[in-house]
Every structure is written in structure tokens, then in C-alpha cells.
Amino acid sequence: MSTKRTVDVAIGTSGLDEQGRPRRAPLTVTEGGTVTTLEPPPALEDALELEGEHMLINIGPQHPATHGVLRLVLELDGETVVRCIPHIGYLHCGFEKIGEYRQYNQVIPWTDREDYLNSIGNNVAFALGAERLFGIEITPRCTVLRVIAMELSRIISHLVWLGTTCIDIGAFTPFLWAFEQRERVYELLERWVGARLTTSATRVGGMAADIPVGWMDQLQHFIKTFPKTVDEIDRVLTTNGIWVGRTVGLGVMTGDEAVNYGLSGPMLRASGVAFDVRRDFPYLDYETYDFEVPVGTHGDVYDRYLVRMEELRQSTRILAQAAARLPDGPVNADDHRVVLPPKSKAMSDMESMIHHFKQVMEGPRPPLGESYVAVESPKGEKGYYMVSDGTAKPVRWRIRPPSFVNLSAIGKMVEGHLLSDVIAINASIDIVMGEIDR
Amino acid sequence: MGLTARPSDNLARTDTTPGSGESWVATRLDFLVNWGRAGSLWPMPFGTACCAIEFMATAASRFDLARFGMERMSFSPRQADVLICAGRVPFKLAPVLRRIWLQMPQPKWCISMGACASSGGMFDNYAVVQGIDTIIPVDVYVPGCPPRPEGLLYGILMLQEKVKRERMSDTSLRNEMDPDPKSGLYIPPQAIDELSEPFGNSVHQTRSGL
């Protein structure tokens, strides 16, 4: 919309004149052999302001471009949005309530389904919170495996974002490229934990399973070949006149506004605030990894796109470092109150059998207390707040959903933009309704 | 399990059974119409949650729904043939689903993809509809949480088989079931309560029940 920010485009298709109207080739008519050129239409300032009523338009909850069951009610003045009111709750499934009726290890499958693009990342986040609540330290091997899991999860989430945003803005091919790369990550996850999407890969105190033989080679191959696809998508989109024209200057949030609205993740970083939970409130030894946090400066949709593309590259970089430093050793912590003993011992040793029995029947019981561990999910600051009253089931399991808070700012971001921009801005927030509605 | 009256699942009767009573022209016409319908089912992806992501993966290049004539996703129900309900349906979304189903013109079918759409899945709580067949008639249930793309494809092929078995002479296939005016419900309330009861081991996972 605004033509003040300049981005170098490979094919200049601006096609707009100084007043922001499409350029016209002069219209010629032939009348009896003579060719005359018609007058261009009068300048906008001279035209009468067309009076009209405002329209109330409803988008969703079933709509391909709302990224889930989101309902946007727009008040339109012609094509321009005057006000936007989002309605959510169409995917509210009572996660937090059901968390109060399950043991800590039984809650982990729910964390898969809640932000389903970042399943294994959620598993890790929950396990970190539960381990803090129990007061358990995890093994070094588990720490590195969890970093690998989180970064793979970040990659697949950003690829879905990329694919669906491209479809919303009109480019279909990058969707297919992105999903092919996701299939490769799904293969890795399936070999590791058995499931593609709903992984349930962690347990309190460790992981569900150690990586199988040959898995690291497949991961190395992925790390080597994935950047080619990122570069390919980059070539197609970043200097593309259509992409730039449709994303630059849209949905601008300044840094102060973004912080006040509680935005996090790429939304916040695109507005210039370099808050990354991995850097500022680290976990899993992220301070020992060498990576950069991309920060945008204009706070528009284009910058969010650039931030996420760069995060894909940085995630690959972290993966390479993690794969290089994976230590040997046990995956699960050596804490019999929380971690199930190996089957051979449980079947032969009385004490192990009792531990096994108590953990399965009653569940591990943490001491009184509460913990809040926030991680940097692909969407933003994701936190699990757990309160324990000494029993095997949490008294309160709160999910701090980044997309929920990010989406609440959409009313602010969309005002004054056109209807088609609403779709682009909505896509740039990277929402996942499972997390918003829980 | 389907709760609607569908008497046409008579597998013993085939086109070539002599003396089956149907004329040769009618059976050939049936074959043509069913082949056309089954080969180009336009899906309406009513995707809500994780199953929608697996549905997208099924439509993407590795598993490719286009092989089955289904790559033209119709997000407008008016132009769709099969409603694929992929994901959990909470009560707030139930009237929306009902309305989308009513907006689809006949002939229409429904695939309930995943455990949550088929039975409420792991969400046996205050917020989730315990199976969309309490709201709309379902033709094929695809189990899984989420079902693998191959699983969804198997379900789609099952639906294609079902479509191919239809007979034009059977007019009850295209009936629209009206809800009971008193209760506003599609199937009797006792049936809904029975279907939604927790069963087996699902409730007594741990000693404290629930």
C-alpha cells in the first residue's frame, strides 16, 4: 500500500503511478480513420467522494484462508476495513480441564494436539515444565536430543506457515515444495518415535525413546539438503514484485505497541524487538549454541516473512551444531520416582517392580509448588504453567498460547487496509487455532 | 455403523447377476454415473485441527489426492461433493457444521476423518461433540489420530466403492434427513447419550477414575 519503503525487486511490476492508481496505456479510438487518444480519468482529488454505508462482512469460521476455524467480522467502507472483530472459540476442546484429570505423563499426548504444527516442540516444553516442578535434572544426551526436536519442530511449523501464506497470497508451488520437505522431517520423526504428527516424544525425566541406529545419518542428510529448498523458495518470493507489492507496508506494528500487546516470536521480532526466549530466558543450554536471532525493522508482513525465512536457516545451523555434539549416555534421568525402570529389571527385581507399579497406577507425584517454563515456539513465547498440590494430577495446567495473544492485535493491524490485505495480515500472524482455543 | 437408513448395501446383487430385475440400460447408466461421480469427488475440507494438516499432506505431492480426482478442493459447500470433516468438532462449531452440510447440494457424502470426528476421540469432555454422526450422516469413518495419509486414502477409496454401488433406482439415497422439530436433533436423544457414554477402559485409566 505505502510506496515509501523501497525493496529491490527482480521484476519491477509496480505498475502504479504517483497517485497509487494503476498505470494505463493510453486508450486510442479510431474514428473515421483518425486516431485520437482519450483523456485519462480525472485525478482522485477532483472526483466526488462516493458516499455509502458501511458493510458488515463475516469471514469464517469455515474459510480456507483463516488458517483454521477463526471468524472475522469486518466493517468495510467499500473495500477498506474500518474495524475488525475476531471471534474465536470454535476449536475449544477443554485441554486445560482435562489436564487436571490426567497424570503428568498422560498429559503429554494432549500437548501434541494443542499446537499441532509444533507437536514435538510442545512435548519438550511440557516436559521441561514438569521436570522443574519435580526438581529433576535431565541427562546431557536428552538435552541435546530435545534441542534437535525443537529445531526440527520449528522448521516444520515455519514450512506450514510458508506454504499456507503462499497459497493465501496466490502462489501455489512453494506450498508443494514446503510440504515435501515436511515429509522428510516426518520420516525422521516417524523413525524416532513412531508417529509423524502427534509424536508424544518426551516423558517426564527423559524421552520416550532414544534415536535408532542410522538416524543421525538421515538427519545429517536433511541438514545438508534442506537449505537448497529454502534458497529456492527465497529466489521465487523475496524479490518478486507481486510478493513484495502484496506484503510491504501491511499490518505495521511498532516495537512499543507490539510489546504492549504482548506479541512474541517473529511478530515481535519483525517490529524491531529482539526478544527470543532462547536468548533471554534460556533453557536446554541454548546459550551455548551459536545462532543469530533475526530482527526486522519495519514491522510489516514482508519483514515477518523475512524473519521466518531466516529462522529456517538459523534452525538448520543449530541442528548441525546439536548433531555434532550429541553425547553418549542414557537418555532418561536416573530417578526411579519418575522414570519407569527398564522392563528387564521390572520383571526381575522387586523394588523396580514396585516403582513400575506405583508410577503406572498412581503416577509420579511432584512436591507442592508450581512452575512456569516458557520456550520459544515457532509462534512465540509458549509457556506451560503447572500447579501441583502433591497429587499425581496437576491442580492447574495452563497453556500460555502465543497465537492467542498475537491474534488479539489483529484488530489494530488491519484497520485502514483493504479486504485482500486482511488475508495477508492474518496469514502473517501464523496462528494455529488449536493453540488459541485449546 | 451408520445410523441412517441405507438399504442399498446389497453386495450380493451385481450388474451381471441374471434375473436381477434391473434393465440392462439402467445398470449401464448407473455404472456411468457412479464412475463419473466416484472419479471426480470434489472434497469440501472441513478441517479444524491436526487431521487437517494430515489432509493437506495427503493433498501435497507425496501422497497426492489428485490421482483420485480430488485435487480440486471446494471451499464453498455449494460446489462440493464430499465433506471431509478432519479434526475435532466442539459444540460451538456444531451449528456451523450442520449449516455447511445443509448447504451442500445432493449428491453428497461425508467422510469423518480421525478419531475426534468419528467419536469425540480423546476429548471426552464438556466441549467436544462426541462424533459428528450425531449431527450429520457419515458414510465413511477413518480412524486414527491423525490417520496416516494412506489411511485417509483407504477411506476415500472405500467411499468410491460405496458410490459405485449406488443405484439410481434407489431414491432413498438422496433423502435429506430433517431434524426432529421438537428436539432439534438429528437422531433420538437417548441414542446420542448412549453413543457418547464413556465405555470400556477409557474412563478408568487410573485408580481415581475419570
Place this chain on the structure above:
Amino acid sequence: MSAPFPVVIPGRAAPDAPAPATPKQLPNRGGPANPSADALRAKFQGGVVRVEVIWGETNVYVDRARLFDIVQWLHDDPSQRYDYLSDVTAVEYRDPEQPLEVVWHLRSLPYRRFLRLKVELPRDGKTLLEVPSVWSIYKGADWLERECYDMFGIRFVGHPDLRRILMWEQYHEGFPLRKDFPLRGRFSRAEQLRQALAANPEARYSMEELTVAQAFEDLPEAMRKRLKGGERTGE
């Protein structure tokens, strides 16, 4: 809006503080508290009921009447600068003697600090479940407080538009996350379905949406009657 925004790096207000590291070996109770807790105790005598440090996190229990001033001070004071509201939620314990706690998670990005504020609301039937809203300080509190109201029934005084957000506005069963609300809801499944289907999706416009006066006149007659009759607003 044409000039790029300056890049803001968290922690710039405390350049001498040690680089952040993964917390390890946290004690269950005790340990160093967030310095803001002492600052609060000094500034708001009586407003701070108690401070607990659990697993390295500082929990400050404050008086409900002074909560708004405390949050305002934490936001504005240059030595505190809690500019980021992470979460607003509530905790109800299974033991009926224990009060309902309303919890605020605050972060100071310039100082890289995390603080948890709590207000206790006794469940004696005499205390109103009301707390001040912090929406005027943090715009991000908008939906967070609405959700807390929807799930617990806690009113946030001063919130511009406190209505249900996750359940539909005419939801009659109650407040789902309360401990006296059963997991499967109070009504039978058939009744829940009937009520859900009866809630016409199009009737759910908020008053804010309908202040577009001409749009209101364009709605169908029956719908206007229902909306005038207050159908859209929930408990």
C-alpha cells in the same frame, strides 16, 4: 512509518548483569528472589502479603485493592520496567479452604526479569470474584482477561468488553474450569448438543459490531428483535 524502527535488545537496562543461562539445580523453596519483590515491599507496605520463591521463580502475593497501583508502578517505574504482560490466569485448588488465586505473569524485557503476581480470593461465598483489569496498562490483557472470565467467572473491573470468548455467549452450563464443574459438563450430551445447535451462529454479533447503525437496520426483522432482546450478551 517510512523510517525503520530502532532495534531494541532486551537486557539493555542492565548491561552489567550476567549473561542469561539455563537455570540448573533449582531449589524447591528459597534461593535468590527477584529484586522487584523487595522493591515492591518497600514501596507498597501492606500491599504485599507475602513473597515465596518456588523453583527459582518469585511469587508475590498482593492485596487486591492495591493491585492496579502495583502493576502500574511496575510498568512505569524506570527501575522496574515490566513492559510485557505474559499471561493472566487463575488457579483453583481442590481443597475448598484454599482461596482462588488470580495470577499475572510479568516480564521486564529491559532488565530480563520474570515476576508472578497473585491475588487471593477466598472462596467463602462472601467475597466477590472481582479483580481490577490491567487492560489500560497492557493491551494484551484484553483477551487474556476475557478468557479468565469465561473459564472461571472472575470479573475484571475496568475491562472494556468482558464477555465470553471460548464458549458461546449464551452458554448456560457454567464456568468450565471451576472445580465444581464436572469434566463432561452438567447437562446430558443430547442437551448440550441441542443447546449448541440452538445457538444461531449469526446471532453472535457483539454490541460493538452492531453500533454500525445502518448495518443494524439491514438485519432481518426476527434477528433484530432477538438482538434487541439482549440475546447476544452472556452472563
